[in-house]
Amino acid sequence: MNIVALVGSNRTESYNLKLAAYMQKRYQERIDIDIVSIKELPFYNQDIENNPPAEVKEFVQKVGAADAVLWVTPEYNYSIPSVLKNAIDWLSRGEKVLVGKPSWIVGASMGTLGTVRAQEHLRDILFSPGVSSPLLPGNEVYVGSVHEKIDDSGTLIHEPTIAFLDSVVDNFVAWYNKQHAK
Numbered sequence: 001m002n003i004v005a006l007v008g009s010n011r012t013e014s015y016n017l018k019l020a021a022y023m024q025k026r027y028q029e030r031i032d033i034d035i036v037s038i039k040e041l042p043f044y045n046q047d048i049e050n051n052p053p054a055e056v057k058e059f060v061q062k063v064g065a066a067d068a069v070l071w072v073t074p075e076y077n078y079s080i081p082s083v084l085k086n087a088i089d090w091l092s093r094g095e096k097v098l099v100g101k102p103s104w105i106v107g108a109s110m111g112t113l114g115t116v117r118a119q120e121h122l123r124d125i126l127f128s129p130g131v132s133s134p135l136l137p138g139n140e141v142y143v144g145s146v147h148e149k150i151d152d153s154g155t156l157i158h159e160p161t162i163a164f165l166d167s168v169v170d171n172f173v174a175w176y177n178k179q180h181a182k
């Protein structure tokens with residue numbers, strides 16, 4: 001299964017980027033996670049949506065070709081960062097490549113709630129007509145106090161979080177396969 005991971009932080013030392021990279025490596029035998037950068041995308045602009053810049057076309061094509069999307073989001077002021085909203089806005093127009101594409105969410109923050117509010121907003125956005133991405137139900141991954149759970153090399157060192165992530169990956173793969181079983 002080819003999964004595009006979209007990370008909602010444009011920070012070089014982003015914990016969410018580290019979490020995505022950790023997942024990419026840990027689950028590589030089962031799922032193929034491609035971390036696609038969204039930080040260079042221009043601001044969405046309806047004036048140019050029918051003929052967007054090449055980097056937008058390439059981005060939309062990559063997401064459209066994936067089997068699923070993994071959202072990896074920080075929380076900014078109780079919501080998702082604008083860099084992630086911007087990427088979703090591009091994806092929600094034209095061919096609307098997210099419609100019907102399965103997705104799942106993980107998020108990490110330094111606060112104790114671990115992106116609860118950001119993920120609530122993201123779920124609402126995923127439900128909008130131009131997005132309509134079916135979301136893995138019942139598996140909410142909130143990595144709070146992330147600075148205490150990821151070491152300098154980017155390795156997750158908190159065993160309960162690792163065990164929970166393992167179970168969520170199991171659940172995502174089973175859910176995806178069930179939907180695509182013929």
Ligand SMILES: Cc1cc2nc3c(=O)[nH]c(=O)nc-3n(C[C@H](O)[C@H](O)[C@H](O)COP(=O)(O)O)c2cc1C
Nearest residue numbers: 009011014015016017074075076077078109110111
């Ligand atoms: C502009 C801004 C707003 C933030 N708002 C929140 C917030 O609402 N809730 C929260 O838990 N953390 C908040 N934080 C702290 C982030 O959780 C923390 O910076 C985290 O490391 C960001 O993710 P990253 O490491 O992937 O860049 C905020 C940080 C910034 C820069």
